[in-house]
Amino acid sequence: MVKKYKLADGKxxxxxxxxxxxxxxxxxxxxxxxxxxxxSTLIRLLNRLEEPTSGQIxxxxxxxxxxxxxxxxxKNILExxxxxxxxxxxxTGMIFQHFxxxxxxNVAQNVAxxxxxxxxxxxxxxxxxxxxxxxxGLSDRKENYPEQLSGGQKQRVxxxxxxxxxxxxxxxxxxxxxLDPRTxxxxxxxxxxxxxxxxxxxxxxxxxxxxxxxxxxxxxxxxNGEIVESGTTKQIFLSP
Ligand code: ADP
Ligand code: ADP
Numbered sequence: 001m002v003k004k005y006k007l008a009d010g011k012x013x014x015x016x017x018x019x020x021x022x023x024x025x026x027x028x029x030x031x032x033x034x035x036x037x038x039x040s041t042l043i044r045l046l047n048r049l050e051e052p053t054s055g056q057i058x059x060x061x062x063x064x065x066x067x068x069x070x071x072x073x074x075k076n077i078l079e080x081x082x083x084x085x086x087x088x089x090x091x092t093g094m095i096f097q098h099f100x101x102x103x104x105x106n107v108a109q110n111v112a113x114x115x116x117x118x119x120x121x122x123x124x125x126x127x128x129x130x131x132x133x134x135x136x137g138l139s140d141r142k143e144n145y146p147e148q149l150s151g152g153q154k155q156r157v158x159x160x161x162x163x164x165x166x167x168x169x170x171x172x173x174x175x176x177x178x179l180d181p182r183t184x185x186x187x188x189x190x191x192x193x194x195x196x197x198x199x200x201x202x203x204x205x206x207x208x209x210x211x212x213x214x215x216x217x218x219x220x221x222x223x224n225g226e227i228v229e230s231g232t233t234k235q236i237f238l239s240p
Contacts, residue, residue, distance in 0.1 A: 001055030003041050003225075015041040016052070017225035023218075025060070025168075028195050028202045030216035030233070032209065037222040039205040043171050046203065047092060048077055048085060059088070090118065093162030093200075097174035099154040101146040107133070107157050108142040114164045132160040136190060152183035159190060163198075170194070172204035176211055184208075188215045213237060 003016040015038045023029045031039050044050040046057065058074040077088060101110050108129050115125045133139045136156040146154055155175060162170060172191070176184040192215045195202050206212065212219050212233060219237075220230035229236060 001045065001057065002053045003038075003045060003050060004053045014225045016045065019055075019225075019227055021220060021227065021230070023201065023203060025201055026195070026199055027218055028192070028204070028216045030212040030219040031203070031205045031222060032207065032212055032219060033205075033222035034207060038225040039207075039222055040173060041225075042222070043173055043203065043205050047089070047094060047171060048080075051078065090114075090165045091168045093165070093167035093170045095155065095158045095162050095170065095172050095175045097177045099146070099151075099158045101154055101157055101161075103146050106143050106145050107138060107149070110146070110157055111160045111164060114161060118165060128164065129160075132163055135163065135194070136160045150183070151179050152186060155179065155183075155187050156190065159187075159194070163194065163200075166198075167200060170200050170202045172202060172206075174206055175204065177206070177208065181210075184211070185214070191215060209237075 001016060001019045002014065005013045005015055007013060017038075019042065031042060033039050041050060045052055048057075056076045056078060058076055061073050061075050075084075077085075080088060102113065105113065111129045111132050112125045115128060120128070129142075130139070133142060136159050138153060138156050138160065141149065141153065141157075146157070149157065158175075170191075175191075176187050179187060188211065191202055191204075194200055195215075202215075204211070204216070216233050218231065219233050220227045221236070222228070
């Protein structure tokens with residue numbers, strides 16, 4: 001896959017250059033690299049917030065609806081119609097470095113937001129919000145507003161919101177970069193738990209090696225738009 005941007009002076013930047021990546025169901029896949037390496041561009045491509053200049057992005061459909069592996073069919077997300085794209089986005093949660101909560105809504109209302117958009121009934125929303133807040137350990141903060149929460153708590157709200165529609169994939173864009181080391185660890189523990197309990201594939205981008213070491217089973221290292229190394233975290237970091 002390639003994504004180039006044209007700059008004002010006519011020059012072109014290959015933000016993502018010849019990337020060929022396979023992420024398996026259940027992976028916690030880390031994409032690491034310095035600022036400007038192309039990580040955000042890659043994650044925006046995966047979410048179709050950007051269109052690649054060339055290439056395709058294949059996702060497996062119905063990966064868990066019927067048991068036989070041979071029934072897996074791969075679909076190119078670039079060919080999705082509007083309804084398919086909406087469904088794909090619903091099944092792809094996203095969390096961010098600066099949480100992106102709605103400050104005018106309290107915790108419960110923030111978590112309820114995607115469910116409202118999906119057209120859920122009020123009673124079902126209330127029940128699901130309670131479940132989600134239980135999962136992230138914030139049941140006692142329902143009525144609080146984002147400004148009344150710590151960074152770690154805000155990220156927990158954002159995680160609850162991202163999980164609302166039972167996603168298959170969670171995309172994390174530097175989700176712990178604004179947090180202190182202890183809070184970072186607790187958020188990473190939560191992500192690991194979510195991956196284990198719900199089988200959600202997590203794709204995370206980070207510039208922090210510790211994040212990769214702590215929770216990722218696989219890692220790709222990006223530099224200048226290219227993947228310069230990839231493999232299991234063990235292979236990449238523990239080789240002699
Ligand atoms: P990272 O997330 O690793 O910091 P980015 O994906 O944000 O890297 O950026 C990769 C490269 O693409 C950088 O050189 C950046 O300046 C460039 N870039 C990103 N978005 C745009 C854009 N919308 N227009 C022009 N250049 C961009
Ligand atoms: P949309 O169709 O506009 O992407 P969704 O209802 O599908 O909206 O979004 C699902 C949830 O994911 C929302 O709570 C939203 O806050 C969160 N979200 C935030 N940013 C993004 C994004 N860039 N891509 C997908 N989901 C996002």
